[in-house]
Amino acid sequence: VLDFLVDLDPAGGRxxxxxxxxxxxxxxxxLTAGTRLPSTRALAKELHCARATVVAAYEQLxxxxxxxxxxxxxxxxxxxxxxxxxxxxxxxxxSTFAADFRPGEPDNSSFPRAQxxxxxxxxxxxxxxxxxxxxxxxxxxxxxVALASYLGRARAVAADPSRIxxxxxxxxxxxxxxxxxxxxxLGEVAVEDPALPFHPSxxxxxxxxxxxxxxxxxxxxxxxxxxxAARAVLTTPAHQYPLGIxxxxxxxxxxxxxxxxxxGWVIEDDYDGEFRYDRQPVGAVQSxxxxxxxxxxxxxxxxxxxxxxxxxxxxxxxxxxxxxxARWRVGVSAVEQATLADFIAxxxxxxxxxxxxxxxxxxxxxxxxxxxxxxxxxxxxxISAGLHGTVPLVETGREREILTNAARRSIGMHPxxxxxxxxxxxxxxxxxxxxxxxxxxxxxxxxxxxxSDVSVxxx
Amino acid sequence: VLDFLVDLDPAGGRxxxxxxxxxxxxxxxxLTAGTRLPSTRALAKELHCARATVVAAYEQLxxxxxxxxxxxxxxxxxxxxxxxxxxxxxxxxxSTFAADFRPGEPDNSSFPRAQxxxxxxxxxxxxxxxxxxxxxxxxxxxxxVALASYLGRARAVAADPSRIxxxxxxxxxxxxxxxxxxxxxLGEVAVEDPALPFHPSxxxxxxxxxxxxxxxxxxxxxxxxxxxAARAVLTTPAHQYPLGIxxxxxxxxxxxxxxxxxxGWVIEDDYDGEFRYDRQPVGAVQSxxxxxxxxxxxxxxxxxxxxxxxxxxxxxxxxxxxxxxARWRVGVSAVEQATLADFIAxxxxxxxxxxxxxxxxxxxxxxxxxxxxxxxxxxxxxISAGLHGTVPLVETGREREILTNAARRSIGMHPxxxxxxxxxxxxxxxxxxxxxxxxxxxxxxxxxxxxSDVSVxxx
Numbered sequence: 001v002l003d004f005l006v007d008l009d010p011a012g013g014r015x016x017x018x019x020x021x022x023x024x025x026x027x028x029x030x031l032t033a034g035t036r037l038p039s040t041r042a043l044a045k046e047l048h049c050a051r052a053t054v055v056a057a058y059e060q061l062x063x064x065x066x067x068x069x070x071x072x073x074x075x076x077x078x079x080x081x082x083x084x085x086x087x088x089x090x091x092x093x094x095s096t097f098a099a100d101f102r103p104g105e106p107d108n109s110s111f112p113r114a115q116x117x118x119x120x121x122x123x124x125x126x127x128x129x130x131x132x133x134x135x136x137x138x139x140x141x142x143x144x145v146a147l148a149s150y151l152g153r154a155r156a157v158a159a160d161p162s163r164i165x166x167x168x169x170x171x172x173x174x175x176x177x178x179x180x181x182x183x184x185x186l187g188e189v190a191v192e193d194p195a196l197p198f199h200p201s202x203x204x205x206x207x208x209x210x211x212x213x214x215x216x217x218x219x220x221x222x223x224x225x226x227x228x229a230a231r232a233v234l235t236t237p238a239h240q241y242p243l244g245i246x247x248x249x250x251x252x253x254x255x256x257x258x259x260x261x262x263x264g265w266v267i268e269d270d271y272d273g274e275f276r277y278d279r280q281p282v283g284a285v286q287s288x289x290x291x292x293x294x295x296x297x298x299x300x301x302x303x304x305x306x307x308x309x310x311x312x313x314x315x316x317x318x319x320x321x322x323x324x325x326a327r328w329r330v331g332v333s334a335v336e337q338a339t340l341a342d343f344i345a346x347x348x349x350x351x352x353x354x355x356x357x358x359x360x361x362x363x364x365x366x367x368x369x370x371x372x373x374x375x376x377x378x379x380x381x382x383i384s385a386g387l388h389g390t391v392p393l394v395e396t397g398r399e400r401e402i403l404t405n406a407a408r409r410s411i412g413m414h415p416x417x418x419x420x421x422x423x424x425x426x427x428x429x430x431x432x433x434x435x436x437x438x439x440x441x442x443x444x445x446x447x448x449x450x451x452s453d454v455s456v457x458x459x
Numbered sequence: 460v461l462d463f464l465v466d467l468d469p470a471g472g473r474x475x476x477x478x479x480x481x482x483x484x485x486x487x488x489x490l491t492a493g494t495r496l497p498s499t500r501a502l503a504k505e506l507h508c509a510r511a512t513v514v515a516a517y518e519q520l521x522x523x524x525x526x527x528x529x530x531x532x533x534x535x536x537x538x539x540x541x542x543x544x545x546x547x548x549x550x551x552x553x554s555t556f557a558a559d560f561r562p563g564e565p566d567n568s569s570f571p572r573a574q575x576x577x578x579x580x581x582x583x584x585x586x587x588x589x590x591x592x593x594x595x596x597x598x599x600x601x602x603x604v605a606l607a608s609y610l611g612r613a614r615a616v617a618a619d620p621s622r623i624x625x626x627x628x629x630x631x632x633x634x635x636x637x638x639x640x641x642x643x644x645l646g647e648v649a650v651e652d653p654a655l656p657f658h659p660s661x662x663x664x665x666x667x668x669x670x671x672x673x674x675x676x677x678x679x680x681x682x683x684x685x686x687x688a689a690r691a692v693l694t695t696p697a698h699q700y701p702l703g704i705x706x707x708x709x710x711x712x713x714x715x716x717x718x719x720x721x722x723g724w725v726i727e728d729d730y731d732g733e734f735r736y737d738r739q740p741v742g743a744v745q746s747x748x749x750x751x752x753x754x755x756x757x758x759x760x761x762x763x764x765x766x767x768x769x770x771x772x773x774x775x776x777x778x779x780x781x782x783x784x785a786r787w788r789v790g791v792s793a794v795e796q797a798t799l800a801d802f803i804a805x806x807x808x809x810x811x812x813x814x815x816x817x818x819x820x821x822x823x824x825x826x827x828x829x830x831x832x833x834x835x836x837x838x839x840x841x842i843s844a845g846l847h848g849t850v851p852l853v854e855t856g857r858e859r860e861i862l863t864n865a866a867r868r869s870i871g872m873h874p875x876x877x878x879x880x881x882x883x884x885x886x887x888x889x890x891x892x893x894x895x896x897x898x899x900x901x902x903x904x905x906x907x908x909x910x911s912d913v914s915v916x917x918x
Contacts, residue, residue, distance in 0.1 A: 024779065032644075108588040116794070120579050124572045129895065132567040132763030168627050169790045304591030308790030320483065331628045331767030335575070336792045436588065 013404075014049045018057040026066050026077055035077045037067065048423035049400070097412035099443035103242075103388035103431025104305075110356060110437065111304045115348050116339065122346075123338035131334050137327045139166025139311070143337040146344040147311055151297065154350070155273050156283030158290045159313045165322055168332050170271070170298045170310040171202065174234075177267065177294065177312065178206030180321040181232060189267075190230035192220050194419035196241050199234050199269075212421045215240055219247035222254040231264030238273045238282045242390050242419050242429045244382015246282045255285060259292040265315070266293045272301045274353045276385040277361045291315045299340065301387060301433075302353050308332075309340060360387055363432040363440055370444050374451035380430070387433035390416055392425065399426035402454060409450050411443075472863070473508045477516040485525050485536055494536045496526065507882035508859070556871035558902035562701075562847035562890030563764075569815060569896065570763045574807050575798065581805075582797035590793050596786045598625025598770070602796040605803040606770055610756065613809070614732050615742030617749045618772045624781055627791050629730070629757045629769040630661065633693075636726065636753065636771065637665030639780040640691060648726075649689035651679050653878035655700050658693050658728075671880045674699055678706035681713040690723030697732045697741045701849050701878050701888045703841015705741045714744060718751040724774070725752045731760045733812045735844040736820045750774045758799065760846060760892075761812050767791075768799060819846055822891040822899055829903050833910035839889070846892035849875055851884065858885035861913060868909050870902075 025031040037043070040058060044051040058075050061067040069075045131140065138144060144161035151157035167173035181189070186208065191199045193212035200210045211228035214221050220235050235255070237247035247255070259266050268285050276282065286295035290313070298310035309332060314322055343349050368380050371391070383389035393399050399415050406413055416427030435443045484490040496502070499517060503510040517534050520526040528534045590599065597603060603620035610616035626632035640648070645667065650658045652671035659669045670687035673680050679694050694714070696706035706714070718725050727744050735741065745754035749772070757769035768791060773781055802808050827839050830850070842848035852858050858874050865872055875886030894902045 105592050108591040111588070111591040113583045113586075117580055117583050121576055124576050127572075129567040129570070132570040132765040133564050134764045168792075171786075172790070304793075305593045306591040306790075306793035308792050327630075331631070331765075333627075333767050333792045333795045334763075334765030336795055 014047070014400075015053045015057045015060075018047070018049075018054065019060055022057070022061055023066055031077045033077050036073075037075045037077070039074065048417055097407075098410035099446040100412045100434045101430045101432065101443070101447065102412040102414055102434060103429055104434070106301050106304065106356070106387065106433045107359075107436055108304060108306075108434075110359070112348070112352050115352070116343065119342040119346065119348065120335070120339045123335065123342045126342075127335075127338055131338055134331070135334055137323050137331075138162075138164065139332060140334055140337045140341065142345075143341040146341040150344050150349065151284075151295070151313065154353075155270060155295075155297070156287050157295050157297075157313055158287045159295070163290075163313050163316065163319060165312050165314060165319070165326060166332050166337060167310045167312065167326070169305075169308040170269070170296060170300065171198065172308075173296055173310045173312050174199075174202050174267075175206055176322060176325045177296075178203050178208055180318065180325045181265075182207050183321055183325070184318075186231050186264075188228065188230045190225055190228050190233040192233075192235055192240065193421050194242055194416070194425070195234075195236075197418060200421070203234065215243055215245065217245065219245045219251055220255070222251050222258055225255075225258050225262075231262050232267060233259075233264075234267040234269060236269050236271065237285045238270055239276075239386040240382070241269075241271065242382070242388065242414075242416060244384070244386060244389055246385070247285070252285050252288060256288045256292055260289070264292075265318070268293055268295050270295060270297045272386040273297065274302050275357055275360055275387060277357070277364065278384040282385075286313060291317070294318065302349065302356070307336065307340075309336060359437065360433055364389070366441075366444060367430065367432045367447075370448050371451065374448045375454060378451075388429060388431035391428040391430065392416070393427045396426065399428070402428065405454070406450060409446065411447055411450055473506070473859075474512045474516045474519075477506070477513065478519055481516070481520055482525055490536045492536050495532075496534045496536070498533065505882075507876050556866075557869035558905040559871045559893045560889045560891065560902070560906065561871040561873055561893060562888055563893070565760050565763065565815070565846065565892045566818075566895055567763060567765075569818070571807070571811050574811070575802065578801040578805065578807065579794070579798045582794065582801045585801075586794075586797055590797055593790070594793055596782050596790075597621075597623065598791060599793055599796045599800065601804075602800040605800040609803050609808065610743075610754070610772065613812075614729060614754075614756070615746050616754050616756075616772055617746045618754070622749075622772055622775065622778060624771050624773060624778070624785060625791050625796060626769045626771065626785070628764075628767040629728070629755060629759065630657065631767075632755055632769045632771050633658075633661050633726075634665055635781060635784045636755075637662050637667055638784045639777065640724075641666050642780055642784070643777075645690050645723075647687065647689045649684055649687050649692040651692075651694055651699065652880050653701055653875070653884070654693075654695075656877060659880070662693065674702055674704065676704065678704045678710055679714070681710050681717055684717050684721075690721050691726060692718075692723075693726040693728060695728050695730065696744045697729055698735075698845040699841070700728075700730065701841070701847065701873075701875060703843070703845060703848060705844070706744070711744050711747060715747045715751055719748070723751075724777070727752055727754050729754060729756045731845040732756065733761050734816055734819055734846060736816070736823065737843040741844075745772060750776070753777065761808065761815070766795065766799070768795060818896065819892055823848070825900075825903060826889065826891045826906075829907050830910065833907045834913060837910075847888060847890035850887040850889065851875070852886045855885065858887065861887065864913070865909060868905065870906055870909055 022031065038046070040051050040054040044054045058067060058069065062069050066078055067075050068078045141161065143166060144164040147164055148159040148161045151159045167176065188209045188211055189203050190211040190213050191203065193214050203210050211230045213224045213228065213233065219237065219240055225233060237252065239246065255266055266285060270284055273284070284295055286293040292315065294315065295313040296310065299307050300310070364383055368383065371378050371380050378391045380389045380391055399417055403413060403415055414429040416425060416429050417423040481490065497505070499510050499513040503513045517526060517528065521528050525537055526534050527537045600620065602625060603623040606623055607618040607620045610618045626635065647668045647670055648662050649670040649672045650662065652673050662669050670689045672683045672687065672692065678696065678699055684692060696711065698705065714725055725744060729743055732743070743754055745752040751774065753774065754772040755769065758766050823842055827842065830837050830839050837850045839848045839850055858876055862872060862874055873888040875884060875888055876882040
């Protein structure tokens with residue numbers, strides 16, 4: 001019932017985050033009057049925080065009238081309108097940091113505005129009138145043709161334009177896909193453990209149950225899929241999120257074999273496949289069996305999350321149910337689709353990705369050097385690709401201490417434990433794409449000074 | 460179980476449409492092996508077509524291996540893979556007509572390409588870098604400010620930018636809203652009868668049950684809402700779809716009163732509110748009680764459906780659950796939002812709407828004159844606003860006859876009966892916005908010749 005707490009940003013303090021999460025859930029009607037909350041002990045364990053934090057949060061919420069606490073009856077959601085009016089909607093802008101090493105967004109100052117405008121101009125000049133009508137629910141033909149060619153050459157995806165469906169971002173794609181899979185009779189989907197927290201959340205929200213399968217140093221433990229009831233698995237084979245591992249070749253084959261034997265599907269989230277630095281690019285698993293692998297990609301990392309555009313390449317048997325669901329849900333701007341089609345077909349996307357790959361590689365190298373100098377006891381892992389890496393922390397409680405202190409010095413990063421189903425491993429997840437080019441070295445300097453202090457305290 | 464058939468376009472023949480609908484449902488897994496289909500008699504009644512049509516469709520599908528028919532066991536979905544491989548996905552382009560009087564899309568040749576590009580240029584030049592990031596799940600601040608001002612002056616909506624949420628089209632808005640209402644405990648929503656077929660379909664698809672409330676010459680019969688269990692009603696008060704009636708003033712007040720008394724909501728679909736010709740504009744019902752009315756608008760009629768952009772203005776209590784659901788579903792291109800914000804704030808939208816209002820009014824007048832001359836026995840109703848009108852037909856069977864013959868002469872229109880829950884009233888729904896400006900008089904000529912023949916046959 002407290003699923004939503006997984007996504008809370010603990011930077012502002014666990015207690016405040018917990019209070020706010022419960023308040024919002026009550027105001028939004030997700031927690032209804034009379035609902036019994038977990039015991040402080042159970043919740044503390046689940047959230048991987050001190051029991052005192054939960055006790056304090058509950059007490060505050062009782063004082064505000066959101067909860068009631070009675071001996072024997074436990075803590076419950078209050079039936080009365082809260083006495084203190086909560087902030088009606090918590091839509092504050094997200095936290096900002098002077099040095100923002102949170103992964104998730106590329107350098108937004110590098111968005112190729114002039115090139116994008118040029119593609120818009122050409123797209124608008126060339127478009128037939130019916131571009132402005134409802135159109136094909138899969139997306140415009142031109143964009144699907146451009147994507148098929150791009151994905152084939154950049155990611156070795158076996159992509160036929162007729163099998164591509166365009167969505168309003170990967171979250172949208174996943175919600176529609178989950179819905180379609182549920183309509184096809186799937187009840188359970190496996191996710192990697194650790195994973196991006198939104199993966200299991202979205203699947204549950206779509207009414208599916210979620211099994212977790214551990215990741216080792218070769219990537220997803222495919223053999224463990226067999227002990228679940230899942231007939232589909234959501235996975236990040238090119239660059240496991242957050243650990244950064246590329247799925248081992250034998251595992252890639254085994255994964256597809258598992259899908260065939262269980263009459264199921266692999267959902268391949270290729271969120272940052274364009275960015276690989278030290279080895280040959282790892283092609284998409286999808287090419288091993290396009291009838292068993294659903295390939296998902298997005299422009300969120302290569303161009304910008306604000307474009308809200310993503311795509312799936314789907315097996316033939318899934319196309320119709322998927323389109324049927326997508327039809328009910330949303331359309332994607334046809335002008336933007338036509339613009340992106342031109343941006344790809346004209347070679348601009350390839351050029352932009354090539355430039356950004358060089359820039360991010362340089363950032364990765366300087367970040368790794370900074371860590372090495374300021375905190376030689378830290379190991380920066382999973383960095384041969386993508387836009388982030390992880391630093392494992394062995395000592396219990398260290399993660400929260402470092403994150404809290406970093407936030408005080410206005411340095412943002414993500415806790416590794418939040419990516420595990422049981423929070424079992426601590427660590428830091430550090431992205432290096434977010435600061436703008438000119439701000440990156442300043443951010444690094446701030447991190448350097450902070451980590452030097454951490455080192456001293458820990459030794 | 461055969462809900463999807465409602466949306467079939469009967470222009471290509473009822474039997475073919477029925478066959479195709481069943482085939483697609485089986486292929487998509489919506490009709491599973493062993494499912495018993497309705498009797499031919501029941502289905503014919505439901506679809507408002509001849510029983511022989513259903514019998515012939517069933518026979519064809521049995522021959523193709525999709526259905527089995529056994530004495531006593533009725534007609535069922537076959538367990539075996541169909542012998543004839545169906546077209547895997549029916550994604551053919553929609554029917555085209557030489558004279559397209561189907562309502563639903565504005566004149567796409569009038570999309571203001573140059574003005575839109577100019578707004579894109581300004582938006583890209585001015586945007587802060589974080590426009591390209593994930594952003595506020597309600598939509599960009601600039602667009603919500605521009606919309607609040609536009610909706611206030613053009614539609615008398617009491618709109619605070621913080622209460623506006625931007626979606627990827629009205630279908631998207633409705634699916635998210637339905638989801639949020641269901642999470643708030645609503646089980647049943649009322650729709651108008653007749654209504655746009657997608658209204659009840661979408662609500663059912665979102666897991667809500669649907670009550671139908673009749674429409675009379677003053678619009679929705681608000682008093683009949685009280686005999687349903689619904690706590691929300693989806694309605695088109697400015698220009699009832701498809702009948703074109705403006706909700707009578709006393710009914711507007713009664714509607715809001717009903718929402719207050721039942722602790723419920725009015726969902727106001729203001730799909731073509733900008734286009735009113737003969738009277739003062741009818742302001743939005745929303746202004747009577749912004750806490751009880753959810754106002755929905757879209758750029759689909761004023762600019763183009765291909766933009767896939769729409770908005771809701773929501774009561775405070777609904778904002779948080781709505782945004783929470785929207786967050787999981789989709790984002791809308793931030794570049795498009797910034798472009799539309801500039802397009803509105805610069806006055807370009809007002810100018811474009813003004814021009815199109817004049818153009819559509821002229822089209823309406825010439826269409827009405829054509830009907831008057833070619834088929835004086837027809838009455839063209841509900842035409843003081845919007846982009847379509849209806850012609851009621853009293854004689855049973857006339858609707859299908861006219862539509863079939865029109866389709867043979869490549870003239871497109873919609874059947875009125877498809878908008879009724881029980882198909883009880885026949886008629887034609889004629890839009891006049893779809894043909895491009897230069898093609899409109901040719902289309903009218905074709906309609907004129909066709910209707911002259913119809914007149915002769917019917918007299």
